[in-house]
Amino acid sequence: GEDVEQSLFLSVREGDSSVINCTYTDSSSTYLYWYKQEPGAGLQLLTYIFSNMDMKQDQRLTVLLNKKDKHLSLRIADTQTGDSAIYFCARGDNYGQNFVFGPGTRLSVLP
Amino acid sequence: NAGVMQNPRHLVRRRGQEARLRCSPMKGHSHVYWYRQLPEEGLKFMVYLQKENIIDESGMPKERFSAEFPKEGPSILRIQQVVRGDSAAYFCASSSDREGGTEAFFGQGTRLTVV
Numbered sequence: 001g002e003d004v005e006q007s008l009f010l011s012v013r014e015g016d017s018s019v020i021n022c023t024y025t026d027s028s029s030t031y032l033y034w035y036k037q038e039p040g041a042g043l044q045l046l047t048y049i050f051s052n053m054d055m056k057q058d059q060r061l062t063v064l065l066n067k068k069d070k071h072l073s074l075r076i077a078d079t080q081t082g083d084s085a086i087y088f089c090a091r092g093d094n095y096g097q098n099f100v101f102g103p104g105t106r107l108s109v110l111p
Numbered sequence: 112n113a114g115v116m117q118n119p120r121h122l123v124r125r126r127g128q129e130a131r132l133r134c135s136p137m138k139g140h141s142h143v144y145w146y147r148q149l150p151e152e153g154l155k156f157m158v159y160l161q162k163e164n165i166i167d168e169s170g171m172p173k174e175r176f177s178a179e180f181p182k183e184g185p186s187i188l189r190i191q192q193v194v195r196g197d198s199a200a201y202f203c204a205s206s207s208d209r210e211g212g213t214e215a216f217f218g219q220g221t222r223l224t225v226v
Contacts, residue, residue: 004153042115043154048214
């Protein structure tokens, strides 16, 4: 299987919480990242977590890292229609080196 | 300070032609990375360059693809004799080499269509 895996689709209702999951097999990277890609656009860094951390919160975003299970999740509280996009999980080192991306999860927010 | 600039945004080439994709990194950034995003797939690393040097090209196809990052000017990803399977979005990212830096900034991508 691929190194970094994600489910491909997620639908939630506006106002609900979204949880996007990611698993990986190679734990050698320094950081784990979440990027957002809107239609026709580049990738926007949402947040990242150092591989020695368990949790990071940034406004509506909460990242949880389970190192034992090699599982990363991104929770978006109070999901809005503007959150509809593809979310990529990635592992990598400083300065963008050795990035490996997952296939992306397409989040659809229903009114 | 402009972000990472890629051009063209859209490129259409006939089979057998050459495609040249350009990437101007953010000001002050000396590291450039190229990624390819195939339809319905994630991003795959292609090549990592610093000024005048290819650091890691482990993701580049062995034939027809080349990349450079000259002392002056943008980084260029060149695809010779394009085939339909080369149709994809090609993203460039750049980063600085400041201690503690973690972020690679991405451009908007060039969408290559081979007809």
